[in-house]
Amino acid sequence: MxxxxxxxxxxxxxxxxxxxxxxxxxxxxxxxxxxxxxxxxxxxxxxxxxxxxxxxxxxxxxxxxxxxxxxxxxxxxxxxxxxxxxxxxATWDFELLDIELDNIACINMSDFGFLNVDILDDELEKQMEYLTQDTKTKKFIVKLTFTTEDEANECKDKLMSLGYENVDIA
Missing domain, CATH: 3.90.1530.10 (Conserved hypothetical protein from pyrococcus furiosus pfu- 392566-001, ParB domain)
Incomplete structure (x- = not known):
């Protein structure tokens, strides 16, 4: 010591x-x-x-x-x-990461920079419902701010897994 x-x-x-x-x-x-x-x-x-x-x-x-x-x-x-x-x-395997995070109940992993994926999923679903109501002729720009690049990439991956294209990180 x-x-x-x-x-x-x-x-x-x-x-x-x-x-x-x-x-x-x-x-x-x-x-x-x-x-x-x-x-x-x-x-x-x-x-x-x-x-x-x-x-x-x-x-x-x-x-x-x-x-x-x-x-x-x-x-x-x-x-x-x-x-x-x-x-x-090193990179994250987001499927395995989700499993690991789901198995941690008593420790707030956001203290270490991890997003609360359940809240993110709920919020994204609400936004998707709104955006998909009439998007055939409209384009929307949604700006989100993250504290780390990993969080931004996690959100991008989630959006793309839901079928959204042209998801960019700036």
């Missing part, structure tokens, strides 16, 4: 993570600090800037850390970037 006050953010961290601090803090609050921060021999963060910000927000005095003292300076720089970048290659 390391004191949060002794851990230093990497000054050239190119990742903008302020929007993720709240959900990460909520995750730590509900489940505990399960993923250690990775630091170098000088206590500078290699991976885990958001976790440190969340720990500070929660006023945690200490957090678990792994010291990456087996890496060269160049490897540390590369790992800092790779650790964040590789997660961008």
């Amino acid at each position: 390391f004191k949060t006050s002794e851990i230093k953010a990497y000054k050239n961290n190119p990742r903008n993570n302020d929007d993720a601090v709240g959900p990460v803090a909520e995750s730590i609050k509900q489940f505990g600090f399960k993923v250690p921060i990775i630091i170098d021999k000088n206590n500078v963060i290699v991976a885990g800037h958001t976790r440190l910000k969340a720990a500070v927000k929660l006023k945690l005095a200490e957090v678990p850390c792994i010291v990456a003292d087996d890496l060269t300076e160049e490897q540390i720089k590369a790992f800092r970037l790779a650790d964040n970048k590789v997660s961008e290659f």
